[in-house]
Every structure is written in C-alpha cells, then in structure tokens.
Amino acid sequence: MTKFNIIKLDAIGSTNDYLKNKFHISDCNDGDVIWTLNQTEGRGQRSNNWFSDPQKNITFSVFKRFLVLKSDQFFLINCSVTLAIVKFLEHFNIPDVKIKWPNDILSANKKIGGVLIENFIKGGSLKGTIIGIGINVNQTSFINLPSASSMSLQCDKEFDLNLVFDKLLCTLNFFLKKLNNPNRNHLLNSFQKFIFKKGEWCQFKKNSIVFYGKIIGVNSNGKLLIQNKSCEVTQHSNGSIEMIY
Known part of the structure; x- marks a missing residue:
C-alpha cells in the first residue's frame, strides 16, 4: 500500500500548483498529498476554473511516480483515477455515476466531480504525475452552474468530510496499485463501461x-x-x- 504523506492546509490557491512548485525544486516524494477545504483558484481541464465553496467539498492533489508505464499507457492513469472515484461514489449510494470523457464525473447527468492530471515527461520518460481531484460533497448552491450537483444534493443528506476523504484516498490507492499489474490494460476496458452517453x-x-x-x-x-x-x-x-x- 502506498504510504501517503498528507499535508492539510487551511486555504490554498491550487493544490496542483502547490505540488508542481514542489516538483520543480525536487521536493516531491511519491505519495505526497496536499489537501485543503478552501481552494481559491482551482483549475480544471484546459485552464477552466473549478469553483468550490469553503469547508463544503473535497479538493486535493497527489504526487505519484509510475516507473513501469510506457508512453502509450499514460492514459491508464486517467482510467484508474476516474474508476476509483466511480467506485467511491457508488459506496455512498450516489446514483447513476458516469464518466464524461475524459475525466468529469457525473451523477444523474449532473457534474459532481472532476480530475486534473498533469504528467511530467522528459525524454519520453514519465518523471512524475500530479493527480488533482475535486468532489462536490456538501455544497448545495451552484450559482450559474445548472449542470453541477453534489453528493449531498443527490442523496439529500450531509456527509462527514473527513470520512469521505479517507474513503476516497483508500479507494484511489487500491486502483493506483493496479497500474503496477502486468494486466493493467484491463483498466481501459473497465473505463469504457462507464462512459457517459456511450452508444447513444x-x-x-x-x-x-x-x-x-x-x-x-x-x-x-x-x-x-x-x-x-x-x-x-x-x-x-x-x-x-x-x-x-
């Protein structure tokens, strides 16, 4: 099991940026986790903003080294992370969970979470990966975001953020370990089963x-x-x- 080194911060601009700065000064170790309940400048894919109410949601980033992956297998990281989130949400009975390609997480057609993966490649070799995850947990108001939702809205209950974080990190660890398995390509097949609107x-x-x-x-x-x-x-x-x- 990966030994996570969890650093919890009261507030931060972006957990991914925090780890990226540490990586560039050679201060990142495999399993470093930056967790905050108040991310003020969160980012999604293609520099889109990720808005999160303070003390309501889960936002964190993990630094990992995947020494066994070849260049044509990097997408499997995305598969393992999104599948982990799907299984985590299903554990809490969140309904109709799907992956909107490539890394938005939906529940009943509403966005409930997202992933931002940043790979650091040099000479064709993967030197490190930052996995940023945001899950809407107890937020109930999404102004001007009609397609957004949360675990709380989908289940009509409030969740303990510490328990949610622990369960998500445990599930993530389980799926990341699959990347070390010689049969890791099965992750792509599993990913296909949860693609939003597939076949429609x-x-x-x-x-x-x-x-x-x-x-x-x-x-x-x-x-x-x-x-x-x-x-x-x-x-x-x-x-x-x-x-x-």
Missing part, C-alpha cells in the same frame, strides 16, 4: 460545426471514438470536441 446518438461541436455522432469508445491513447451517420469513425483529442447535452 448525441450532438457534438467541433470548430463551430455541430454534428450528430455516437460514442463507440476510447482508444489506448485516450482519444474519443465517434461514429457518424455514415458509419465512419473519427478520433478526437481532449479539448478538440464538445458534447452538447
């Missing part, structure tokens, strides 16, 4: 053009595979396409 015809937007397509899966590099009405399959990188739902 949906609207997508790419370069200001809206089209209909059907998600048929994700390839080993993490690219989304979409089939159009002519049965042609196209590949899409993170940030290049938007689902309209």
Whole structure:
C-alpha cells in the first residue's frame, strides 16, 4: 500500500500548483498529498476554473511516480483515477455515476466531480504525475452552474468530510496499485463501461460545426471514438470536441 504523506492546509490557491512548485525544486516524494477545504483558484481541464465553496467539498492533489508505464499507457492513469472515484461514489449510494470523457464525473447527468492530471515527461520518460481531484460533497448552491450537483444534493443528506476523504484516498490507492499489474490494460476496458452517453446518438461541436455522432469508445491513447451517420469513425483529442447535452 502506498504510504501517503498528507499535508492539510487551511486555504490554498491550487493544490496542483502547490505540488508542481514542489516538483520543480525536487521536493516531491511519491505519495505526497496536499489537501485543503478552501481552494481559491482551482483549475480544471484546459485552464477552466473549478469553483468550490469553503469547508463544503473535497479538493486535493497527489504526487505519484509510475516507473513501469510506457508512453502509450499514460492514459491508464486517467482510467484508474476516474474508476476509483466511480467506485467511491457508488459506496455512498450516489446514483447513476458516469464518466464524461475524459475525466468529469457525473451523477444523474449532473457534474459532481472532476480530475486534473498533469504528467511530467522528459525524454519520453514519465518523471512524475500530479493527480488533482475535486468532489462536490456538501455544497448545495451552484450559482450559474445548472449542470453541477453534489453528493449531498443527490442523496439529500450531509456527509462527514473527513470520512469521505479517507474513503476516497483508500479507494484511489487500491486502483493506483493496479497500474503496477502486468494486466493493467484491463483498466481501459473497465473505463469504457462507464462512459457517459456511450452508444447513444448525441450532438457534438467541433470548430463551430455541430454534428450528430455516437460514442463507440476510447482508444489506448485516450482519444474519443465517434461514429457518424455514415458509419465512419473519427478520433478526437481532449479539448478538440464538445458534447452538447
């Protein structure tokens, strides 16, 4: 089991940025965790902001070294982390949990959490990974965010943040260990089962053009595979396409 070194801070701009600064001065160890109940400048994918009410939610980052992963297996980190969150939420009976490619976590079509993974690569080798996780736990008001929700809203109850954090970290550790398994590629197959809207015809937007397509899966590099009405399959990188739902 990974030995986590948990550093809890009263408030911080971004837990990912905090660990990134430590990494750049060679002050990061495998299993370092930065946890705060008040993240003021949280970030999501493509520099989007992550808004979180103080003392209501779980926001933390973990530094990991994955020495066994090859360059074509880096997306498995995303698979293991998002699957861990799915299982963690299911433990608390959160309904209809799905992964909106590549790393948004939904419950009943509402965003309840997200992941920001930053890999540090040099010479084709993975030198370290920062895994940032945000889970909406007890927040009940999301102004101008109609697609957001929380564990509390989905279950009509309040949760103990310390217990939630402990359970999430334990589940995350269980799934991260799978990356050391020679059969680690099965994580991609498990990830596919939870993809939001997989197999359904949906609207997508790419370069200001809206089209209909059907998600048929994700390839080993993490690219989304979409089939159009002519049965042609196209590949899409993170940030290049938007689902309209």
